[in-house]
Amino acid sequence: MSAAVQAPPTAALQTAAARGASLRYALHAEWTKLRTVSGPAWLLLGVVALTVAVSVAAVGATYCPQDLGCPVDTTKLSLTGVQVGQAVVAILAVLAISNEYGSGMIRTTLTAMPRRQAVLAAKAILLATLVLAVGAVAVFGCVLAGHLILPGHGFTATRGFHPVWLSYGPALRAACGSVLYLGLIALMCLGVAVIVRDSAVSIGVALALLYLFPIVLASVSNTHWQHRLERWTPTIAGLTIQDTAGLRGLAISPWGGLGVLGIWAAAALVLGALALRLRDA
Amino acid sequence: MTTPAISVPRPEARIGDGPLNGFGGVLGAEWTKFRSVRGWVIGMILAALLTIFLGVFTAASGQSSCGFPGGPQETGKACLPYVPHGPGGEVVADSFSFVHQPLTGNGSITARITKLAVEQRTSPTSLAPVLVPWAKAGIIIKQSTRQGSAYAAVMVTGSNGVRLQYDYTGDIAGLPGSVSAAHPRWIRLTRSGGTITGYDSADGTHWTEVGTVHLAGLSSTVQAGMFATSPNYTVTQNSFGGGTSNSESTQATGVFDHVSLTGSSPGTWTGTTIGNQGPAGLRARGGPGPAPYTRAGGTFTVTGSGDIAPVAAGAGQGLPTVTIGQSLVGAFVGLIAIVTVAAMFFSTEYRRGLIRTTLAATPRRGAVLAAKAVVIGAVAFVAGLVAAVVSIVLGVPREENSGQVLLTVPVLTEVRVILGTAAMLALAAVLAAALGAIMRRSAAAITIAVLLVVMPFLLSALHVFPTAVGDWLLRLTPAAGLAMEQSIPRYFQVTTITSPAAGGYYPLSPYAGFAVLCLWTAAALALALAMLRRRDA
Numbered sequence: 132m133s134a135a136v137q138a139p140p141t142a143a144l145q146t147a148a149a150r151g152a153s154l155r156y157a158l159h160a161e162w163t164k165l166r167t168v169s170g171p172a173w174l175l176l177g178v179v180a181l182t183v184a185v186s187v188a189a190v191g192a193t194y195c196p197q198d199l200g201c202p203v204d205t206t207k208l209s210l211t212g213v214q215v216g217q218a219v220v221a222i223l224a225v226l227a228i229s230n231e232y233g234s235g236m237i238r239t240t241l242t243a244m245p246r247r248q249a250v251l252a253a254k255a256i257l258l259a260t261l262v263l264a265v266g267a268v269a270v271f272g273c274v275l276a277g278h279l280i281l282p283g284h285g286f287t288a289t290r291g292f293h294p295v296w297l298s299y300g301p302a303l304r305a306a307c308g309s310v311l312y313l314g315l316i317a318l319m320c321l322g323v324a325v326i327v328r329d330s331a332v333s334i335g336v337a338l339a340l341l342y343l344f345p346i347v348l349a350s351v352s353n354t355h356w357q358h359r360l361e362r363w364t365p366t367i368a369g370l371t372i373q374d375t376a377g378l379r380g381l382a383i384s385p386w387g388g389l390g391v392l393g394i395w396a397a398a399a400l401v402l403g404a405l406a407l408r409l410r411d412a
Numbered sequence: 413m414t415t416p417a418i419s420v421p422r423p424e425a426r427i428g429d430g431p432l433n434g435f436g437g438v439l440g441a442e443w444t445k446f447r448s449v450r451g452w453v454i455g456m457i458l459a460a461l462l463t464i465f466l467g468v469f470t471a472a473s474g475q476s477s478c479g480f481p482g483g484p485q486e487t488g489k490a491c492l493p494y495v496p497h498g499p500g501g502e503v504v505a506d507s508f509s510f511v512h513q514p515l516t517g518n519g520s521i522t523a524r525i526t527k528l529a530v531e532q533r534t535s536p537t538s539l540a541p542v543l544v545p546w547a548k549a550g551i552i553i554k555q556s557t558r559q560g561s562a563y564a565a566v567m568v569t570g571s572n573g574v575r576l577q578y579d580y581t582g583d584i585a586g587l588p589g590s591v592s593a594a595h596p597r598w599i600r601l602t603r604s605g606g607t608i609t610g611y612d613s614a615d616g617t618h619w620t621e622v623g624t625v626h627l628a629g630l631s632s633t634v635q636a637g638m639f640a641t642s643p644n645y646t647v648t649q650n651s652f653g654g655g656t657s658n659s660e661s662t663q664a665t666g667v668f669d670h671v672s673l674t675g676s677s678p679g680t681w682t683g684t685t686i687g688n689q690g691p692a693g694l695r696a697r698g699g700p701g702p703a704p705y706t707r708a709g710g711t712f713t714v715t716g717s718g719d720i721a722p723v724a725a726g727a728g729q730g731l732p733t734v735t736i737g738q739s740l741v742g743a744f745v746g747l748i749a750i751v752t753v754a755a756m757f758f759s760t761e762y763r764r765g766l767i768r769t770t771l772a773a774t775p776r777r778g779a780v781l782a783a784k785a786v787v788i789g790a791v792a793f794v795a796g797l798v799a800a801v802v803s804i805v806l807g808v809p810r811e812e813n814s815g816q817v818l819l820t821v822p823v824l825t826e827v828r829v830i831l832g833t834a835a836m837l838a839l840a841a842v843l844a845a846a847l848g849a850i851m852r853r854s855a856a857a858i859t860i861a862v863l864l865v866v867m868p869f870l871l872s873a874l875h876v877f878p879t880a881v882g883d884w885l886l887r888l889t890p891a892a893g894l895a896m897e898q899s900i901p902r903y904f905q906v907t908t909i910t911s912p913a914a915g916g917y918y919p920l921s922p923y924a925g926f927a928v929l930c931l932w933t934a935a936a937l938a939l940a941l942a943m944l945r946r947r948d949a
Contacts, residue, residue, distance in 0.1 A: 192880055211877070214876050218867070331854045331855065334858055343466075
């Protein structure tokens with residue numbers, strides 16, 4: 132019906148430049164949307180508060196009595212909060228897109244930015260950056276809690292416990308990995324929300340993805356199924372990045388586990404991008 | 413300027429005058445709203461299906477296999493060891509070292525116990541002392557040496573003082589404190605017909621009655637003597653996806669002297685290992701095992717391993733056990749779906765402005781809240797009932813076929829578990845609907861409902877926190893209501909761990925947990941009513 136407003140003289144060059152520009156505009160627009168409502172800021176604050184609070188509670192409640200052996204992975208214990216903080220990350224990620232569907236804003240967004248992939252890419256980049264930044268703060272708080280509290284509870288170097296601190300290689304890997312873990316969880320949940328669209332259902336699906344498999348693992352006694360669940364489900368495999376002891380007994384290596392979560396996140400985002408492209412908003 | 417109300421209700425006018433009168437009309441309206449939103453109906457059906465699927469999947473996936481290396485392998489039911497049942501019909505553990513004589517007619521047995529030592533095997537050749545609270549050594553009068561037969565016993569324990577225990581489930585406390593050569597314990601059992609009385613004493617002259625018990629159907633000749641046994645020592649290690657429990661067998665050694673048996677012709681003492689666990693479980697590994705007792709003059713040293721107690725749910729009991737509650741483990745997923753639908757049932761009205769129409773049609777806001785609570789509660793109850801019945805009917809036979817010991821319960825307990833699970837889901841739905849009225853936004857209401865109802869269960873079941881913290885979460889939050897799924901009573905005399913995901917125990921008893929959920933729901937409804945009345949819609 133209508134001819135292109137501008138006939139591109141050199142199509143390839145123009146498209147590439149337009150793509151760059153549209154992503155830049157999209158990022159700017161998403162950033163404006165994000166910072167001008169109070170919800171995301173509160174949720175980000177909630178990630179830090181909940182993660183650190185749960186870690187402090189877990190670390191504070193664990194003691195190693197003098198005369199007993201304590202089979203405790205102190206680094207993993209200190210990073211306990213991530214298991215709860217990820218729920219807030221999931222909600223943040225889901226609301227980043229489903230709020231637009233709920234209010235009809237998505238139609239305005241896609242009218243202004245017809246390149247749907249750019250909109251999703253901008254949301255993903257912005258979300259990942261924010262979650263990584265906030266996750267770093269939260270994880271550092273957890274490490275600090277373990278570092279300060281655990282030696283007083285009997286987990287001392289003289290009894291063979293490694294210090295929970297970033298100078299200890301495996302602890303550094305676990306801490307950095309936990310930050311990346313939170314980022315990947317955010318991306319996976321964003322993908323889910325793009326596919327599902329409704330905020331309530333998306334939150335339900337996202338939380339089920341995070342917590343359903345671990346419960347199944349806890350109640351299944353068949354070792355084959357346990358092994359499968361430990362290797363291939365997003366949270367169980369992903370959280371092996373926090374293990375610093377008994378690595379030989381793990382079903383999957385720490386970085387391999389994080390890789391599995393990466394596959395889940397990538398799959399969710401690709402499916403989400405497809406859904407966004409194929410469906411009317 | 414002020415516009416008069418369009419219709420001022422006359423004093424005698426009733427709410428909803430018309431074809432449907434009063435509260436029934438409001439109820440009908442809310443039911444129509446629910447059933448005409450396809451997503452909500454699908455959500456409730458999904459809740460039931462998820463519950464059933466997860467329950468049946470976990471029930472069917474616990475296949476165990478056994479057999480000697482190189483020999484024929486067997487799976488499922490064939491792997492089960494002989495499982496004794498007590499006089500009350502419950503599954504019991506009955507393994508101990510027994511030094512006994514027959515006792516015919518009335519009589520009594522008395523002994524002084526000077527030592528109870530408990531050890532754990534740390535390597536094939538060495539033993540290390542360990543504290544096992546319910547390690548026990550004492551005297552016992554037992555129907556026969558058959559596992560699961562009736563008995564009454566007085567004993568000293570690892571850290572629970574003197575106890576009189578009978579027929580596996582009975583337990584009465586006697587003198588406190590632990591036993592040593594400096595503080596020995598004298599214990600006595602007297603039989604008169606079917607009545608057995610237990611006594612304890614610190615010095616052998618001043619006796620105190622611990623209790624009197626009646627054992628039904630006790631034959632005239634019974635076995636009387638000394639015993640020692642010690643249950644497994646369980647260490648639980650926390651990790652995401654369930655703590656791993658390592659259970660090690662332990663052995664108890666009791667030293668007895670001043671042993672006297674009155675009432676029958678004097679016989680000779682015989683040592684028997686009841687059950688397949690000899691001292692330190694050696695017998696279970698195929699060897700003949702050491703003798704269960706040694707005698708030096710009037711001093712008997714009895715060493716045994718196992719337990720005389722009901723088998724509790726959860727890990728560390730030495731048997732692969734399951735409960736009917738285990739096939740309901742999927743209820744928490746159903747709970748997520750139900751809570752989501754219930755929160756939206758109220759909050760969606762605010763999104764679309766429908767609440768103004770609703771409140772214009774029914775100005776009594778309390779009636780609207782009540783009608784919504786009744787409708788969503790009833791729907792969730794029905795969904796939960798169907799899910800619980802199907803889960804148990806499909807799941808329990810699969811649990812049994814997979815080679816696990818089903819801890820059977822009376823029919824009334826089964827009914828309580830099923831109705832309780834449905835009622836728990838109904839109350840959680842009402843709580844979520846009330847949260848929807850308070851928050852007025854779906855996402856916020858769902859998030860809070862999930863955080864309150866589902867999250868504490870997850871955190872505790874996944875052993876995210878140390879057990880003490882996890883237990884408090886399951887006591888104080890609405891998730892306490894999930895305790896309705898436990899079917900096996902928690903016995904004081906059996907060491908158990910909280911293991912909600914494995915069909916085991918919650919920190920609160922079923923009804924106490926349910927009461928906590930009721931309080932939360934009542935509080936949320938009260939707050940919702942207050943806010944609904946105060947705020948403009």
